[in-house]
Amino acid sequence: MSGLTIGDLAARTGLAVSAIRFYETHGIVHPLRNAGGHRRYGAHDLRRLSFAMIAQRLGLPLADIAAHMADLPVHKAPSKSDWARISTAMRADLNTRIAQLERLRDSLDGCIGCGCLSLEACALYNPGDARAAEGPGPRTLITR
Amino acid sequence: MSGLTIGDLAARTGLAVSAIRFYETHGIVHPLRNAGGHRRYGAHDLRRLSFAMIAQRLGLPLADIAAHMADLPVHKAPSKSDWARISTAMRADLNTRIAQLERLRDSLDGCIGCGCLSLEACALYNPGDARAAEGPGPRTLITR
DNA sequence: GTAATTTCTCAAGTTCACTTTAGATCAAGA
DNA sequence: TCTTGATCTAAAGTGAACTTGAGAAATTAC
Structure with a gap:
């Protein structure tokens, strides 16, 4: 009753379970834990992951994405203006x-x-x- | 008198000497050797490197670039139609x-x-x- | 209640595109 | 000639973005 499992999230996003755990170490999601120590995610985590996936398609490195996301509330759903701010920044990147x-x-x-x-x-x-x-280290293929 | 040194090539392309040697292992350049065992490059190597650098900016992995280049003559200057063929293929990638x-x-x-x-x-x-x-392994950031 | 799944952690492995290091040899200028 | 600088090889290291593996505990399905 309290949230999605990591497997649910994987099924919905298409990401591997291991990838989702990896993203957690980078601060992209912040799951809670149930009594048994298993991760439980909310809808906002789903959104954060989707957003990260989109940003990756734009070629942003994970670290940059995490930095953007750091401005969003962690356990609450972000407001419209939160998303708008980030989306607008991303749109600029895209156009460039x-x-x-x-x-x-x-x-x-x-x-x-x-x-x-x-x-x-x-x-x-x-x-x-x-x-x-x-x-x-390797240089980013596409120069930003 | 017979060709450019690896340092010359590095200076002209902006690549690191180590990168040029690395590209050689991938078949992108094919230098000859002088009496002392040092690499000597011709103008065609310069063109091949330039082309590889451009293709990289388009996000092509080195292996793909090398595959494209495999069609070009190794020690002679490639013909106009050689370049045209490759450029056209690249243009299609770009548009996609x-x-x-x-x-x-x-x-x-x-x-x-x-x-x-x-x-x-x-x-x-x-x-x-x-x-x-x-x-x-890591997935390519930009889906081709 | 038992078996099958899923999840847990943590360390190590993988790919790509290079760079760095080390020790030796070669080439060029004063 | 001497010395400084460029180049040589081979092996190991780097950073990003994940995956794989091992062994144990939790959850779910029958």
Whole structure:
């Protein structure tokens, strides 16, 4: 009677149970525990997970998503304005990303068939962003 | 007098020397060796690297890029039609990706302010793609 | 009440895309 | 020639995002 099990959540979101536990360690969900120590989730957790999944599709790293979510109330359902604030921020990210890809496509259109890809001349090659000095580890595939 | 050193290539592409060696293990470049065993690159290697960097910006995994490049001549400059073939394939990927993001944005537009994000109703949440059963390891952030 | 599921924790493994380290060799400038 | 800097190889480390495995306890189904 008091909430969803982790299995329920997995079934509804399509996520693996292990993934949901992993997300918990990153602060994306905050389940309560029942008498036996099992996690119990509410509808707000379902929303938080959905939101995280959407944000991931936009290419945001988990840490960023968690940071966004940190502003939301933990055990209560967030208000409309809570979601609106985050959604709006995400919409901006999305538009930036779309614009980047479109620029890339247009450059590619200009290049197809020319075979140039010369480092000095090609617009595709020189996107003008600073790629250097991002530290160790794999770089994010799509530059944000 | 016979070609560029790995340092030259790094300077021109902005890649780390170690990254260029790593790409070699994936078949993206195929340098020759001088008498002392040092790598020597030609202009075609520069083009191959540029192309790989562009493809990465599009979110293609290295393995896919290498597969595309496998069709190109290794030690000669590729022909115009070689590049055109690959570029065209990439353009299609790009357009698919842009369309996905636009759908996502439009859905988000419909949702901003409503605060729903309900799993059953929200178009954002149910992208209709099969997310399950992709095996171990991290999943690619952006679904191709 | 017993068997079958599910869940628990915690540590270790996996993939991708690289970087770092170590010790040795090669190349180039003063 | 000497020395500084670039390059070599091979192995191990890194960060993100999870998964897998083991052994135990809780829950559910019959």
